[in-house]
Amino acid sequence: MKQEIIVFRYGHREVRDYRVTSHCALVSRALGAKRIIICGEKDESILNTIKGVNERWGSKFKVVFVKSWETELKKIKKKGYCLVHLTMYGEAVQEKEEAIMKHKKICVIIGSQKVEREVYHLSDYNIGVTQQPHSEIAALSIFLDRIQQGKELGNVFSGANRKIVPQKHGKKVIGLK
């Protein structure tokens, strides 16, 4: 089953978080999420990064900025999304992924700085990708790969103006427009 997946990035700070949040956005796009909702300071540079990537490599992936995590998460929940908060304090992904992947609409929540206690309670699942500190980008990637059982790796995006031809050694890119 192909789920509808969105990503919610909690607590973005302009400039300081630019690179990590861009990685989160690019990973969400590449691994099949429909959009990323970023809670925090609006950051034009991220919008521009994604706009450029969509133009060159295809897809209609969207970036949205919101101010209140609480209002937004409650709205998302009301729309029928299963809220999955990725945190090292949560239950093991390998034990819960089967139950989660049955949901048709999934919102993956990833934090940066300290996440409010209420996010843990509002979420349907709190999921740990290991119980070790590492990276929200890594947790997001592994989670998306697992709940889609690797099918997202073969995604093809429409509207690209170039395409990679995979090579054993070297680079090959062909123009499409």
Add this chain to the structure above:
Amino acid sequence: MKQEIIVFRYGHREVRDYRVTSHCALVSRALGAKRIIICGEKDESILNTIKGVNERWGSKFKVVFVKSWETELKKIKKKGYCLVHLTMYGEAVQEKEEAIMKHKKICVIIGSQKVEREVYHLSDYNIGVTQQPHSEIAALSIFLDRIQQGKELGNVFSGANRKIVPQKHGKKVIGLK
């Protein structure tokens, strides 16, 4: 089979790359690599970050800085490691992972800025985790999860002074020393 895995981070720049390279180091540690070799400017803050994480959460994961990628990669290859360079221009991970995971010693190479042409040729495999631009942290995570078939998610690190007890909602950490 449990492989011996090391990670080679190409082209680190001090300050500018601190967060992304720390994520790479933390992911390597959490997902079972033995050490990360960072090629570029020596960065005390990364050494300190990992030292602190090892003290609190266990493991003897090591960070090593080297100056020449060429000397180092040739040395690693001589020691019998299979060199796997992660790049969007490479062959699809889902098609090559079975062959790669049979190797006993694997060195995963991840770049940041432009990677020299020779790295593509020196590597035994050039592997794409999707043919889309995203994140070296994401590519590394998915690759490590796949070649270890998820077994790394259950790793337990010795020497920790605390331990997480996974929770449905909330946080629980217990002291071990």
